[in-house]
Amino acid sequence: MADKQRILIVDDDENIAELISLYLNKECYETRIVGDGEAALREFPVFKPNLILLDLMLPGMDGYQVCRELRTTSQVPIIMLSAKGEIFDKVLGLELGADDYMIKPFDSKELVARVKAVLRRYQSGSSAAASSKQAGEFVEYPDLVVNLTNYSVLYKGNPVDMPPKELELLYFLASSPNQVFTREQLLDHIWGYEYIGDTRTVDVHIKRLREKIRDNEHWAITTVWGIGYKFEVKK
DSSP: OOOOOEEEEEOSOHHHHHHHHHHHHHTTOEEEEESSHHHHHHHHHHHOOSEEEEESOOSSSOHHHHHHHHHTTOOOOEEEEESOOOHHHHHHHHHTTOSEEEESSOOHHHHHHHHHHHHHHHHHHHHHTTOOOOOSSEEEETTEEEETTTTEEEETTEEOOOOHHHHHHHHHHHTSTTOOEEHHHHIIIIIOGGGTTOTHHHHHHHHHHHHHSOOOSSEEEEEETTTEEEEEEOO
């Protein structure tokens, strides 16, 4: 029997944390609960979770700080949980490296579905990221290979750690070279209906892509001012 996947729940509200744990235990996940940011950082290397559910409003070190610290050493998937639904809070969470953001109160079935989706995307990429052999759906340019089948990116021959949404955005742009997409089109295709109207989400992910994948003499991720973005291939 395969080992259970482990989920670290970081929330200072014991009732909510226990309820989340109950939902996930029913789905055969192993869970562990901690109530503050410092405890989360201590527990992370011990418990070695496959995913972290991270509340933003924590005593002492808040969820943003915890996410920032974790991202210095790990690409483990992080779903942020918050009662704050402002666009600024979502964007900040994404900028710091969160893979998803859920607003409290949330439906238990939606939480479980998002956990499964994030884990599925992340693990398919992790299992193949070290392999340079390409198969399935992929695009290839000089110094760049983006493989959607195994969720891997090779840049100048080296694998690049990249959360699923970043990779999906890069693949979508690169698979339609020189085609301009509006932010709304990118939101609809990559994130779905739930993010409609929050166009800064796209800008955040483009910024993070550019930090990891520098423009090449043959191609570039280009801003089309007033419209959106394109993957420009230079003749």
